[in-house]
Amino acid sequence: MRYRLLDTLVRPLCSSSLGIVPKRVISVKHKLRGSRPHREALCALEMRDISPDKIVKGLKALARELFTFNLLLHGPSALLYAYGLGSCRYIEYALAFSLFKRGGRLLDIGCGRSLFPSFLARRGFDVVCVDIDRSALMWQRAHGVEAVMADATLLPFRNSTFEHICAISSIEHIPGDGDKRAVAEMLRVLRKKGRGLITVPFSHEYSVISDEFYGIPGWVRKPFSSFIRALMRRLGIERRGGYFVRIYDNVSLRRRILQRLRGCDVFTLFFDNSLAKFAHKIVPMSTVSVLELLMALWATVVSEQGGSGVAIFFSKHDGTADEEVGERAGHGLV
Secondary structure, eight states: OHHHHHHHHHGGGGOGGGOOOOOOOOOEEOOOTTOOOOHHHHHIIIIIISOHHHHHHHHHHHHHHHHHHHHHHHGGGGGTBOTTOOHHHHHHHHHHHHHOOSOOEEEEESOTTOSHHHHHHHTTOEEEEEESOHHHHHHHHHTTOEEEEOOTTSOOBOTTOEEEEEEESOGGGSTTTHHHHHHHHHHHHEEEEEEEEEEEEBOSSOEEEOOTTTTSOHHHHTTTHHHHHHHHHHTTOOOTTOOOEEEBOHHHHHHHTGGGOTTEEEEEEEEEOHHHHHHTTTSOTTOBHHHHHHHHTTOEEEOTTSOSEEEEEEEEOTTOOGGGGTOOOOOSBO
16 A cells, blocks of 8 residues: 555656656677577567567656655655665666566575665565675565675576576676676576576776766765765765776677677667766766656667667577586585
């Protein structure tokens, strides 16, 4: 009853009368060397489940549900503070829902304090999330989600454990070859015919950012650096020892991620939000909840010619041998 009431109150924000309509979508396919042709599965994955038109159509309704669920979790303060539910997350979650249509056992890599695992659990998924942040795992458990402390590069699960797997804006934060090893581990624990989603930041030039105030405008960070650090700790945002994020370009995307997905059908979509780029020069990223919601409704999924993020969808072939994806002795969870 409470959820329905909140949803009714939020609905006007997402009304088409505001003139907020997501822009058109263009898809791009990547063919990988070493992957066996699997045209029927690729066609089904591409055309039926991750149709760009369906993603755009579903974004508005899903954005309303996510905003309402954020209010349900955090209370009235979520009307002001987004609690990490930024404009980028709305489109990433919409992309995830285009792939994960039915319930099943799902692994979320690098969950942090995201509302997504509990939102998925509410939709009938059997969710397990992993992170190296103990406080984030405690937060997830408090909201009814099974949470395991683990490194994404060494997952404590047996081969072929999960039907679905996702790493939403997480593996780009692993230094060194950690992103490569994480992809291999994701593929190892994914079942045959299982589906996965990876999202990472994208640009036409590869770069690595190690700025603890990444996402915070310069005019805010300079005079209020001590206050910002204290506030981030209070909100459970830990960036001790600095901050690391990898921005992929076409070459690094292929070498570090796409080529690691041998034995899979792979499909990519690039997304962008020009309004958010402008707004985040003025206000910190993922902070003002209503602003992030309204910007999300302008989210655009585009081709390689433009986009600040990329979603990598993959489906594991039925005939893929475990040896192909780095089998190791099973000593984890059932």
